[in-house]
Amino acid sequence: MTGTLNQNSKQLLKHIEASLSAFQSSNRPFRILSSSRTTETAAAPLPKTLFILDSSYNPPSKAHFALAYAALAGPSAQREPKPHRLLLLFSTQNADKAAKPASFSQRLAMMGRLMEDLASEIGKVRKDENVDIDIGVTTSPYYVGKSQAIEACDPPAYPSKPNHVHIIGYDTVTRLLASRYYPDHHPPLSALEPYFCAGHKLLVALRPLSSSENMQDAGSQGIDEQTEYIRKLGEDALEAEGFKREWAAQISVLEGEDLGSAIGISSTAIRNAVSEEDWTAVGKLCTPGVTTWLKEERPYENSSQDVEQKSKMS
Template sequence: MPATADDEQLAADEMLIKRVQSGASAFELVYRPSPSWPRSSPQSITGPPALAILDSSFNPPTRAHLALASAAGEAAGARLLLLSVRNADKALAPGDATYAQRLAMMRLIAEDADAAVGLVDAPTFVGKAGILREAYATLHGTKTSENPGLVFLLGLDTLERLLAHRYYGSPDAMHAALTRFFALDGDNASVVCARRLMAGDTIVSEEKEQNLIKTAEEVASPGRVSLVDIGDDLARYSSSEVRKHVKEDDQKWKILVTERIADYITRHGLYRV
């Protein structure tokens, strides 16, 4: 049976994944929404705009991902959906979409978000920031010294991991790494975090938010970490809920994802195990 266009794309993506995992490449741009991305046009001579990065496992992408990708608003002129093929916490579980399948779904949602799609092999945001600064400067044809800024779009649970010293070896090492991460003359990073509402724990969530912001302000200037609402319904959407409902053959999972993502999951029989 001849290979389909989807098969050929998966094979090409698997090669890019292996390049990144092997260390042959620190970053790979998998998809761009226009030939001139991240420039607004091929003739643009303006400096690089801030880059908004939505870094997630995309297993699968949900409507919440789509809303969060737009959360940076005018603060960022270019958007990137980023998949790390090495995560500090997570390994592939039975029934998970492969990395290549996730890239295929990320392309679908990237078209809706007017975003590019990229691959990186780094377990922490601090490690990713340096790689992305260099890659972004190369893509834009500018010097890293121009340092336009990186806006990381996170969920509350991910912000909690960013501020957890167990990923840095010690509290002092975390303080040093995050100080550089947020500093204007360092990685010039900021964080936009979506609130996550869970049934019955609104007060707990608010207390957690306040504690995280307080921790962040120990290493970052005020305003470097901000919280946004993406809507109560969307704030409850999660990839784990999608996987759970698919496995249980509960069709309500289809409202958590876009129509094209639902079609992809169904056609490829994902998350049934």
């Protein structure tokens, strides 16, 4: 898919459908579908740090942009060994998200537009160093498995074997560290040992109050309470459940300007705005490339009707 992002939407979607079909029939757990450069310099050295933004991208939004931008252009970037690389990762067997209302191919196409927007903006602040950006797909639904799939890729996707830094939200880290998700491991959080013992890290974006449609895990916790939760991981808070105290050093808080307001974007609000053709609202919630794609392809035309129908049935 490299070099195809300048195609019109129909051509791009057709190309992505073919690439995705080839991946799904290959029985491989991971594949890079596309890459972009942030500068026109010669090829960057092989990465030492691979930032990974894993999402359902339904659709990609300014929240995704803010997370990736903060990781690569904010204070967090200074703590990780360079060269850096960014992977926008999509799971075709996501554990929590259904394959609708937008198809996998449509989401990957929108990820391509997000990648272009990110490359342009990151290139402005990291002018003297290239940061490659990849779009990748995996069949694994879980974080430990995703990193293992990337590492096991043959031929190697990243021959330099960079450390993985997953960029996640606070509600996601509470699920990741919830014992109920690991019934086959004793103690349950020992399931995370392959990830942390490999040296991989988590970069956590704290969630402002009332910032999401999906607040059941974060609840009503404020920033101070969320920070305290992460701090206590280094004080044996979850030791009885199999979390090792030393792993806490591999979990840090993502920092960046205006990060809090962007994280509150609702994907449902975007889908409804597209359905209602409210392009002003869409433009406030999505990057320019994604907004243009949504206007051309309209993948959520029936979103409002679906919501209304579900409401009537409940």
